[in-house]
Amino acid sequence: MTDRRRATPIHRTVLASALAACLAAGCGVIPSGSGPAGDTITVMTFAPQDTAATNMPGMVGMAKAYERWTNARGGINGRRLRVITCNEKNTPSGAADCARKAVAENAVAVVGSYSQHGRAFMAPLESEGIPFIGGYGVTSEEFQSPLSFPVNGGQPVLLAGAGHQLGRVCEQVSLVRPDTLAGDSMPVLLDAGLKADPAGKAGGAEDIRAAEDTADFVPQARQALDGAAGKDPSGKERGCVTAVLGQRTETFFDAFRRAGDPRRSPQIASVLGSVSQALIDRTGGRDSPFEGALVTGWYPVSTDPLWEPMRRVASEHAFGDHAVDPDDSGTQTAWIAYTVLSEVLKRQEPGEEVTARKIARTLKQAEPVHTGGLTPDLSWRREDMRAIAAYPRMVNGQVTFQVVRSGRLVAQPGEEARDMTGALEQAPSPA
Template sequence: MTWAPDQTRATNMPGMPAMAQAYARWVNAQGGIDGHELRVLTCNEQNTPTGAAACARRAVREHAVAVVGSYSQNGRAFMAPLEAAGIPYIGGYGVTEDEFTSPLSYPVNGGLAALIAGHGMQLAESCRKVSLVRPDTLAGDRLPKLLDAGLKNSSKRGAVDIRAVEDATEYTAQAATARDKAGTESGCVTAVLGERTQTFFDSFRRLPRSTGGARADGGEKKDSVRISSVLGSVGQPVIDRTGGARSPFEGAFVTGWYPEADDKSWEPMRKVIREHAFADNRVDPNDAGVQTTWIAYTVLKEVIESLDTDTITGSRISEALDQGARVDTGGLTPPLRWMYEDLLGAPDFPRIVNHAVTFQVVRKGRLVAQRPGFVDVGPTVTNRG
């Protein structure tokens, strides 16, 4: 099963179930996974605990062998039913604590913890002061310490913490506060509001310039405010929708889990999308949710092939992962393995095995690498606060 919220007022990830269905069409056209037909169930998680629990119960009822490449902020609601039924959770988006604590969770990235800690490291190189605008939620409460840990790697002071309602329709007050607190001398405003990040920066762009001449276009002037975010809150699809090279995100810093969208490592995924997603515009190869789903199903495929058995069960999949099944994602992540010695063991995030991020920047309307390769944020996540 693959689940994600769709048509809600907060973050929506319809591309994840759609990518799962395209993956199934592709792999079944090749004869399945080690001869097994892949049947994908999808579920609208609705961004509610009730919706997440309902999806998990359906996975149990329909005997799913794994939940793969999914998005939910409601870890407590979905993880308990999966654990009771022995169903592994492979490659969730990484937004809940449960994804990094449950023994049946196998994350393919470092989640928001890695992104935010890495973003602090990225901003520390260019920003004198930083304002962080983040959701006024339990998950959002974790973000300031993680960002500060990255900033303090370069002896920078902590960011100004500005809370915001996750599903607001405008953020004028928060935008003004963020700009004023960051200052106009090499100041940076970062927003991590999921799908509402675009709404925030629209409010930011509309602020009157009389209080300091701040710019939201990412210009290099010393007296301007630079904007930034992380993948999932800002990505290539958002940049394209907001004007490309004329987007307000031009020049913005962005921290991601994976290589930039134009990297050749994504070509196998792009080929599957071209041939098996047909005209489904939900499946955008530049979307972080779609990319995470591709990687998660890569894990599932390699693990099932390693089993070499006629009967596939959730317990057999999780046992293989626990015993050291190693997955090569073709350069999209470092090699993945979930044995005890591979776990980062960070407070609150013990099951992180991939603590690499990428530093990107928006240039001429495209997210491109600010520096080549991966940056290891494991020590920063572990020693935060």
């Protein structure tokens, strides 16, 4: 356990000598102390856990694994990384409590976090100048606040990308989504992708709402089946059903399968975060009901060698935490967010004071940050912002297209990564 007692002058001298020798030897041990080389950089990661709706324990688990890995390598510019975590509980009060905890703990950033309650957590962070780096992208505030630095296009590009993916093969599309504030923008975003591609076949999607915490999706399943008739088994006039319900997506498609008619075969689809490799494995692998599903994501497929550094860190530093699934989009987003934080901190001088406002200023002014090819190079300078009225902080509109084949999420043949910025620029602002 770190010794937090006040260091005497002799103690500081001994610590400084030990640190110099340790860094020269590459041992990676960082003594505590009050000198610049012994400072601790405190950040927070929050996400909902153990709730009745969407849970993202992999984000918190990855954050702690990154902390251990970083400190084992000598920290960042000689400073120990301290990651505090918080259960956001999927409630506005929980999100606000986590933000206030970040303030109370003197966190210099909130990194790789998830919440559907942007208004609740952004206000406390903004009041103290604390940057929000790499959120999951499910709230408008993440793409509007001047202190938010998103690493992906969040829900907007996933839904627009799903529209592009489905528009190529569907005559009719039914969207099943949560009846929440975050869910209200989904139909507009999906339609933006459906309408943006001249080769698309489908018009607007049918909007089917479901209570976020319901366990009975039979009414929605029947409505989706009626809206996506699947007229032609050859696929020429095929209906499609996409569900974006987080962890409830599995429950919906189970009801959908039981309510189905063997004579009708709608194409099913979703987005990463609602469908994952772990879900496919758990529901039968090759025999999973998700076999053949179309899936839109932000990043390269999880089997891409670009993910190997993250997999190695998870293997060596997650200490058996099964929530840290390298195939999970929450785990992946946290990894990328912490990569950004680390790269930005490395650009500061070793003895320079680290503050929340200084990190935010660096992010707004610095040259692009590299993420090892997992995203386009990221930059939040004014000239890098996209011309999307509702999402002015968006700097990465890229999506990838995947399909479930033989029980594995693989790249969809013939579909390259695509920037959905153009589609979102033409879309009406969500109400």
